[in-house]
Amino acid sequence: MTTESPAPSTMLKGSCLCGQVSYSLTQKPSQFYFCHCQQCQKVTGSSFAANIVGPVDSIRWLSGENLLTHFDHPSRAFSKTFCSLCGSGVPHINKSKTSLVIPAGSLDQAPAIEPTANLFISESPAWLSIGLSANKFTSYADEKSSDDEK
Numbered sequence: 001m002t003t004e005s006p007a008p009s010t011m012l013k014g015s016c017l018c019g020q021v022s023y024s025l026t027q028k029p030s031q032f033y034f035c036h037c038q039q040c041q042k043v044t045g046s047s048f049a050a051n052i053v054g055p056v057d058s059i060r061w062l063s064g065e066n067l068l069t070h071f072d073h074p075s076r077a078f079s080k081t082f083c084s085l086c087g088s089g090v091p092h093i094n095k096s097k098t099s100l101v102i103p104a105g106s107l108d109q110a111p112a113i114e115p116t117a118n119l120f121i122s123e124s125p126a127w128l129s130i131g132l133s134a135n136k137f138t139s140y141a142d143e144k145s146s147d148d149e150k
Helices: 038-044 127-132
Strands: 012-015 022-025 031-035 049-054 059-063 068-072 079-083 100-103 117-119
Touching: 038 049
Parallel strands: 031 117
Antiparallel strands: 012 022, 022 059, 031 049, 049 100, 068 079
16 A cells, blocks of 8 residues: 655745736745845846745646746846746746745735845835835825825
């Protein structure tokens, strides 16, 4: 009689914007960073990347694995995987094959881990700190009703 080991339990689930690519994580992530380097600004189109790092073998693709497109920077230790339909970043194994990098925004629920560091802060754009102190709204900006005025 053989006994099969139970399937790993799912810790977190995530997906792309169009929903065609989905995944689960079976192990706890170990780190959560905001990376302000110029490459992360380019790849996200924003001021920084919010990346969670976990074990390489913790990813399980639930759907759309055939829709993944992968990019390795030719001269730097930098990679990106995204849905070929909507362009959303999804988890990928880093170029050195030592870690799974999970874009925090691709998760379908909040992770238990919190950000622990801001990396390459000297490369952060000057407009970031100004933008963080700008008026805040609960939806689209409406000049007449800022949440700061309530």
